[in-house]
Amino acid sequence: MINSAHRLRAAIVAVSFLLVGCGGTAEKLGAGGSPARHGEATPAPGPAASRSAAPGGLPGLGPAALAAIPSRTRQVVLVTGRGRNSSRSTVVLYERTEAGWRAGPSRLAHNALKGWTHHHRAGDLRSPIGVFTLTDAGGLLPDPGTRLPYDRSGAFTSPGTGFEGEPLAGSFDYVVAVNYNRKPGTTPLDWTRPMGAGRGGGIWLHVDHGGPTHGCVGLREDDMVELMRALDPGLHPVVVMGDAASLAR
Template identity: 60%
Template sequence: MAARHSRPGTRTASTRTRLTWRGKAVSGLAVTTLVGTALWAWPASGDDHDKLSAGQDDRPRAAAPGSPGGKGGHGLDVRASGDRNAPTGHRRIPGLSDATRQRIPAASRQVLVVTGKGPDAHDAEVVLYTRAEGSDDWRPGAAWPAHNASRGWTKDHRYGDLRSPQGVFTLTDAGGKLAPPKGTKLPYDRNDHFVAHGTGVEGEPLEGAFDYVIAINYNRVPGTSPLDGTRPLGAKKGGGVWLHVDHGGPTQGCVSLRPEVMRELLRTLDPAQHPVIVMGPAGH
C-alpha cells in the first residue's frame, strides 16, 4: 500500500510558514519508503523510517551536538564530553559501557536510555535519566516498555536491515499528525503528512503510529522537521528513525512507546537541557 504525500504542510505549534522549519527550507517529497510492511512517500532522498518513514538525516556539521564520530551524520560529537559519571559517590546511569557513557555530551541533563532485551530482540525498556545543573548524580524516572526493530540492534545500520541503530544521538525536533501536547518544548511540526498506512511486521495496523513523533538524530539534519528526508550519510545508511506511538509490534528501525508516554516525553524533553537518546542492547 503506498501513500503519496505532497510536501510538508503546516508548521510548528506556534505556526510558521508552510515550507520552513526554524527558518530553513524543507525539501520536497520524492522517495517512497517502507513502513512496517507499508509503503511511504517521503521527502527527497529515501530511506527507512522505522525503516519506516520519514526523513531523517544527519548533515555533516562540525562537532554539532548529535553526531558520534564528530560527523553530524551518526549521532554525537563527543570529543570533549568526558565521562561525567565516573566520580566516586555520584550516581551513574546503569547498564552502559564506559565507552557509551563517554559519548554522552557534558552539557546533557536529560538522557533517554532505551535498553533492548538482547541484541536480536525487539522488546525494550525506556527510562529517562535527569541530573541537576552542576551535578553528576543521574536520577531515573519511570521505566516504560517499548518496541524496537524486529531483528534487534546494529552498530552499522543499513536501509532495510530491520535493525535499530545503536548509539548516542541528540533529540532536537518533533512533530505529528496531532497537535502537540500542552507544554511541548521541542520544536514541533504539526502536519497531516505524518500518516502510516498498511500493516506492521507482524500484521498489526499502523494507524496512529505517527500521531506523535520525536526525531532521533541518526542520518538526518538536526533542526529540521522530522519530515525532512535529507540523508547526510547517504540513503544506504537508512534514516527516518523516530520515537513514535507504539502499534503493538516490532518496528523496522524506530523505537515505539505508548501514546501517553510519547505525550509525557514531549512535555518533558527540553532543548535547554540538551536531551539525548542512548539506545542498544543491555551493556552496550
C-alpha cells in the first residue's frame, strides 16, 4: 500500500513528467553541484561494435572526456548519440581490466527529442553532454538484482503518451539516476536540485518507451535489467553521454 508520502511523490513525478519528462530535466556539462566530474565525452562504437577496446583508452572519447572520468572508475556506461540533433544513440558498458577497457554488447537507445546540449536547461528537450556518476536506482517493479541502492515505489509512474504517440506506461519500471543536478545517495525521486530548478534534473537511464525522451536515455527492458545487474558501486561507475562529435573533442 502506497503511503501518503509516496502518493505525494507520485503526483509530483506525474506532473513533472507531463511538463518536462523523464522525472524532470537535465543539465549542462561541467556544472557544479554533482560529485561527477563534468567533462566532455565521446562516442561508443556503433551497433556492430567489437567486444574489446584498445588497452588504456575508450573508443571515440577525446582528451576532455577521458580527463573527466575519475581515476578510480572501473565501469563506464558510454552513451553515444548519432548526431547533435538526433534522438537515437548507442549504449555500451565498459569495464576496466588489467589489459585495458573491455566492452560489453552495443545496445540501441533513445535520448532527448532534440538531441544533445552542453548547457541543458529545463524543458529544452535535449540530453546533457558530460560525465556523471551513477549511485542510485529504483523503479516501480521489484529490484531486478542490482547492487546499487534500490528504491521500489509506486511513485515511479509514467502517465500519458510520448512524442510519437507511444504509451509511456512501464518506462519507470527500472531506472538509474544520472547524477546531474541531483543529490547523490538519495532515491531517484528526490527533488533536490543543487543548481536550481532552471537547470533541470531528473535525468535517468530507464526503460525505453519506443520514442524520444525529454532528456533521459531509454533502453529496452531486458537491456536495462542486464545493465542494472552489471553496475557495481565498488567499481565507481559513471555514464559518459553526448553526441559522437562532441564526445570526440
